């Protein structure tokens with residue numbers, strides 16, 4: 357019997373499909389982040405860091421991403437549409453959450469575990485938002501995963517950026533299609 361929890365109905369909702377002028381209340385945002393914060397974590401390090409940009413702070417984020425794009429991309433590789441997309445995503449979503457994982461140098465918990473725990477926190481965030489009627493888009497362009505972005509966020513070299521989660525109410529009628537391979541193509545049961 358399918359679960360009542362909406363694991364399967366969550367869909368990626370791009371900022372262009374969000375109601376950009378409809379704010380997400382601070383109270384709701386905190387609830388969603390609190391759900392994310394209860395992800396499992398090896399050694400209880402709680403390695404996730406959420407840098408939340410709302411209202412006018414999104415302009416600062418858009419400016420930052422555009423200049424980091426120029427800084428991180430060789431002139432021959434720069435694509436005006438990719439650069440413009442960074443700003444369009446930030447402007448299209450009422451909330452942008454930059455996600456980073458902290459990895460203690462020489463610590464007991466591996467980088468793999470800290471990144472995995474942070475991904476668990478992001479999945480909690482995506483599902484919590486979906487359950488509360490919001491759409492999300494986890495976006496990982498190179499600039500949002502770069503060392504330079506971590507510095508821009510004020511994080512030191514022990515942090516690894518893992519992209520930006522955009523959040524907002526989906527526009528009326530938005531229902532993107534998605535599909536998965538049969539589970540049997542990704543799962544093996546052993547019985548003896």
Ligand SMILES: Cc1cc2nc3c(=O)[nH]c(=O)nc-3n(C[C@H](O)[C@H](O)[C@H](O)COP(=O)(O)O)c2cc1C
Pocket residue numbers: 366367368369494495496497519532533534535
């Ligand atoms: C770690 C991670 C990074 C992702 N980065 C991007 C991205 O940079 N651009 C993009 O279009 N989608 C990105 N996605 C979203 C996937 O494209 C999306 O989940 C997939 O198409 C399945 O659609 P669904 O989420 O609606 O089921 C990312 C998803 C994950 C889990």
